[in-house]
Amino acid sequence: MMGRGILVTRPEPGGAETARAVAALGWHPLLAPALVLRAAPARGLPKAQAILLPSRAAARALPPGETPVLAVGAGTAAEARAQGFSQVTAAEGDAAALAALAAERLDPASGPLLLAVGRGYSMDLARALRARGFRVIRRIAYEAAPATALPEEARAALAAGTVAAALFTSPRGVRITLALLRQAGLADAARGIRALAISERIAEALRPLPWAGIAVTERPDPALLPALLGPPG
Known part of the structure; x- marks a missing residue:
């Protein structure tokens, strides 16, 4: 018999990895x-x-090379190494930690930093780096388009009340998912679902719906989300 469902809202790359852990x-x-x-x-x-x-x-979006790389966390660092980058250092999982690592390891006088981002993302990070004296070149590496509907399997499980928890990795992802639930007439399904998030900002974005509970990982790492599930009931 198939176990109860866990909604994985994390986009690729990463969504499939989270699904395997679940x-x-x-x-x-x-x-x-x-x-x-x-x-x-x-x-x-x-x-x-x-x-x-x-x-x-x-x-994933950049061609590899010999330029040193600072990654936001261990998962991003592993992805960079897999793509062929040879000098990679990981921060502790969020933008503030990445800015702090740059300030610790790099000298503003040694040249600009290349910040590879999705369109519309990491503006605060760029400002934080500039405030520390760095020249920052933002390069749009990818586009992030909102999903337009819930996948049919997920929609059916939500309608049947068989979803036990939903995993969230960004405030924008929360806002889109909430809009899709409302669009499908399924917002009330949240009453039976635990919402699990990787930051307090994401948890705050979840509050418009009446979730059965909201829990946050101890640090902003998507790999920690499955551990909040516990064993299937």
């Missing part, structure tokens, strides 16, 4: 990515003393 615990993952990511057209990279990667999607 399945390994005995739950049934329901992929419902809030965002569809598409790499921006490839072009040569400007010279920089380091590349900053605030997401795994950015790591």
Whole structure:
């Protein structure tokens, strides 16, 4: 018999990895990515003393090279290494930690930083780096388009009341998912669902719906979300 469903709203790359971890615990993952990511057209990279990667999607979108890389967390660092980057250092999982790592390891006088981002993302990170004296070149590495509807398997499980929890990795993803639930007439399904998030900002974005409960990981790492599920009931 199939286990109760867990809604996975994390986009690729990463959604499938989270789904595998959920399945390994005995739950049934329901992929419902809030965002569809598409790499921006490839072009040569400007010279920089380091590349900053605030997401795994950015790591996948860039051509590898010898320029040192600072990644937002362990998952993004692993993705960068898999893509062929050879000098990679990981921060502790969020934009503030990435800015702090740059300030610790790099000298503003040694040249600009290349910040690879999704369109419309990481503006605060760029400002934080500039406030520390760095020249920052923002490069749009990918586009993130909102999903237009819930996948049929996820919609059916929500309608049947068989979804036990939903996993969230960004405030924007929350806003899109909430809009899709309302669009499908399923917002009230939240009453039977635990919402699990990787930050307090995401938890705050969840509050417009009456979830059965909201829990937050101890640090902003999507790999920690499945552990909040516990064993299937």
